[in-house]
Amino acid sequence: MRKLYHHWLCPFSRKIRLCLYEKKLDFSLVFEPLWEMRPEFLRLNPENKTPVLIDLNGTTIVSNYGATEYIEETYPELPLFPESPAARAEVRRLLSWFDEKMATEVTLPLVHEKTIKRYMEGSRGPDSAALRNAKQAIHHHLDYMAWLIDRRRWLSGEVFSIVDLTAAAHLSSLDYLGDVPWENHEIVRDWYACLKSRPSFRALLSDRLPGIPPAPHYSQLDF
Amino acid sequence: MRKLYHHWLCPFSRKIRLCLYEKKLDFSLVFEPLWEMRPEFLRLNPENKTPVLIDLNGTTIVSNYGATEYIEETYPELPLFPESPAARAEVRRLLSWFDEKMATEVTLPLVHEKTIKRYMEGSRGPDSAALRNAKQAIHHHLDYMAWLIDRRRWLSGEVFSIVDLTAAAHLSSLDYLGDVPWENHEIVRDWYACLKSRPSFRALLSDRLPGIPPAPHYSQLDF
Numbered sequence: 001m002r003k004l005y006h007h008w009l010c011p012f013s014r015k016i017r018l019c020l021y022e023k024k025l026d027f028s029l030v031f032e033p034l035w036e037m038r039p040e041f042l043r044l045n046p047e048n049k050t051p052v053l054i055d056l057n058g059t060t061i062v063s064n065y066g067a068t069e070y071i072e073e074t075y076p077e078l079p080l081f082p083e084s085p086a087a088r089a090e091v092r093r094l095l096s097w098f099d100e101k102m103a104t105e106v107t108l109p110l111v112h113e114k115t116i117k118r119y120m121e122g123s124r125g126p127d128s129a130a131l132r133n134a135k136q137a138i139h140h141h142l143d144y145m146a147w148l149i150d151r152r153r154w155l156s157g158e159v160f161s162i163v164d165l166t167a168a169a170h171l172s173s174l175d176y177l178g179d180v181p182w183e184n185h186e187i188v189r190d191w192y193a194c195l196k197s198r199p200s201f202r203a204l205l206s207d208r209l210p211g212i213p214p215a216p217h218y219s220q221l222d223f
Numbered sequence: 224m225r226k227l228y229h230h231w232l233c234p235f236s237r238k239i240r241l242c243l244y245e246k247k248l249d250f251s252l253v254f255e256p257l258w259e260m261r262p263e264f265l266r267l268n269p270e271n272k273t274p275v276l277i278d279l280n281g282t283t284i285v286s287n288y289g290a291t292e293y294i295e296e297t298y299p300e301l302p303l304f305p306e307s308p309a310a311r312a313e314v315r316r317l318l319s320w321f322d323e324k325m326a327t328e329v330t331l332p333l334v335h336e337k338t339i340k341r342y343m344e345g346s347r348g349p350d351s352a353a354l355r356n357a358k359q360a361i362h363h364h365l366d367y368m369a370w371l372i373d374r375r376r377w378l379s380g381e382v383f384s385i386v387d388l389t390a391a392a393h394l395s396s397l398d399y400l401g402d403v404p405w406e407n408h409e410i411v412r413d414w415y416a417c418l419k420s421r422p423s424f425r426a427l428l429s430d431r432l433p434g435i436p437p438a439p440h441y442s443q444l445d446f
Contacts, residue, residue: 045316046367047319047320047324059308059309059312060309060312061312061316062312062316062319063315063316063319063320064319065288065315065318065319066312066315066316066319069292069311069315070308070311070312070315073308073311074308085282085293085296085297086282086283088292088293088296089282089283089284089285089289089293092286092288092289092292092293093268093284093285093286093289095288096270096285096286096287096288096289097270097286100323101270144269
């Protein structure tokens with residue numbers, strides 16, 4: 001069985017889970033308590049980050065970037081990337097946008113301040129300036145998503161792609177924490193409702209972090 | 224002619240320049256003054272970042288990630304990625320290491336504080352804490368590179384790859400600024416001397432930033 005080392009609200013782990021489900025590839029989840037710096041995990045990934053995927057033949061795939069490309073290259077059936085070079089370039093531009101820009105400005109600060117910090121020894125409470133900045137920045141990202149959806153059927157073009165899964169993975173982590181201001185962003189809410197009802201999303205919606213319950217609407221398909 | 228929008232010490236632009244040279248693909252450089260937020264450039268990349276590549280047929284490729292994968296997919300001759308899935312995964316793990324971890328901890332803070340800030344209106348001088356942290360962190364990265372080179376012929380394995388070009392692109396930006404402590408890192412110095420003498424490196428070594436001369440040894444092949 002494949003193994004995916006993950007962390008519950010890590011948006012990159014969630015994205016890789018969605019990709020594996022969409023491609024109907026079996027795997028088991030292994031929760032990695034990153035703050036423990038486990039030597040066994042550091043041997044797999046000296047950067048001490050999730051996700052890490054162990055494939056059937058034992059190949060170890062480290063990093064969001066590595067896993068994203070590996071899954072598509074190794075399991076090309078049920079493709080999550082389009083075919084033409086221009087469309088693939090647009091997909092990767094947007095993967096950069098969500099996995100680097102949105103991750104740095106919104107997802108990682110909110111997940112870190114509200115969840116990871118609780119487990120770290122000697123850490124203080126959430127940094128209110130970091131929370132405030134992230135909660136402001138999310139509007140910019142939701143507006144950009146609405147702009148894209150308004151002009152295309154899906155985020156990266158006319159065809160559903162890994163970009164939709166990636167953006168939805170980020171929003172799902174934020175939605176668990178109740179941090180997506182849906183009331184002002186209806187276009188994105190409708191798109192997300194559509195993503196949420198895909199079978200690949202089911203397992204994500206049943207996730208529960210010990211001690212941190214999800215926002216009440218988190219797993220409701222109709223909000 | 225292909226066009227590459229770049230910034231002189233942007234490590235990602237340098238990496239893409241090296242890839243294009245290694246693959247013998249002609250291109251012209253367009254310097255992008257990012258602090259001007261030019262509407263024409265924002266239409267190409269709303270994230271206002273280099274590199275942006277315009278290919279012969281007009282395809283626009285945005286972001287380091289997008290350009291890295293596009294060049295290899297579209298021009299597979301003179302490959303910069305190995306063939307096996309496991310070796311490709313190792314290449315991408317290390318690209319993540321250098322382009323995300325080393326970029327965030329070392330290259331981007333030093334380049335930003337020492338060069339970009341000069342051009343930004345109303346900005347204060349370099350932040351000394353940011354400089355100090357980056358100058359400490361570089362030792363960790365040079366040690367990791369030495370550990371890899373000690374066990375393999377090149378950074379990602381027995382075959383020269385895009386990882387060597389990427390790590391060298393970062394070091395070349397830092398070396399321009401005189402910020403690589405070579406005296407304590409001989410293994411990496413020997414590896415870098417080897418990279419520096421490749422024909423693809425020549426153009427990088429003749430770069431000169433207006434008002435900021437390079438460190439005296441920057442373009443010397445034997446240090």
